[in-house]
Each structure stands twice: as structure tokens, then as C-alpha cells.
Amino acid sequence: KVELFPNGRGVGQKVFKSGGFLKTFYEARQVCAQAGGQMPSPRSAAENHALQLLLEAENKGAAFLSMTDFKTKGRFTYPGGKPLVYSNWAPGEPNDENGNEHCVEIFTNGKWNDKPCGAKRLVICEF
Ligand code: GN1
Ligand code: CA
Secondary structure, eight states: OOGGGTTTTEEEEEEEEEEEEOOOHHHHHHHHHHHHHHHOOOOSHHHHHHHHHHHHHTTTTEEEEEEEOOOOOOOBBBBTTBBBBBOOOOOOOOOOOOOOOOOEEETTTTEEEOTTTOEEEEEEEEO
16 A cells, blocks of 8 residues: 555554654654654554564664653653553563653564653654
């Protein structure tokens, strides 16, 4: 399908697309909004797996997800403030290293890590 070529993965009604470049969380959020999409919010194992397959194909490392604990430290939510319905934290995460990890990255193995929002990661948007 044209929407998925190149650099896209579809899962149910959702499409994840890679920008192919690295940005901070704040820059990536702006890029996705400008494109009419949003940051990725994998809400099931199937969605997380689709995102993982895209990350593996891109071969540019981890990407930021949409979720943060900006509002209440230690409690990660979607951008609208609702709590997570699905998570896939790596062992020992989230650990809020140095009290400065309020964003979430997804590794190429599909596992999640809380991470400083100013790090540069592969931009993937959800549509
Ligand atoms: C990284 O390398 P270390 O232990 O300082 C990472 C954390 C992870 C941790 C996992 C700034 O911290 O988010 O939880 O690895 N910190 C940064 O062992 O990348
Ligand atoms: Ca961490």
C-alpha cells in the first residue's frame, strides 16, 4: 500500500511511519503534530510488535513513544493524561535515573526504558 511504502508498518487501523532522522522528544512531538499525526502509543502487544519490526528495519536505534510522567513523576500517561493500558518495560525500568527520565524510548527489541527527553532518537509517528 502507498501509505506503508516506504518506512511504514500497519497494525489494525493504525500506521507507524519512520522519519528516518533523529530528534529530541520535544522536536519529534512537533514533527508528528505538523504531519497530522502523533507520537507512537503502542496499546497492545500486536501494536508494540509492529513498531518493533519498523525499528528493526530502520536500523537507527531506539525511538521515543508518546508517553511521559510530566504531570505526576513516576506515573506514565498518554498525552491526554490517561494511565497506560499496556506496557513493555525492560527489566528494572522505569528507574528514573538521576531523577531526570520523564520520556520513554522503545528499543529495537521492543522493550521500553524511561529516558531523558532531551536525548536524540529516531522519529516515528503514529497515524
Ligand atoms: C542508562 O548507563 P546508566 O546505567 O547510567 C540509562 C537509563 C537506563 C539504564 C539501564 C541517561 O543508565 O535510562 O535505565 O541505562 N540512562 C541514560 O541500565 O541513558
Ligand atoms: Ca531508565
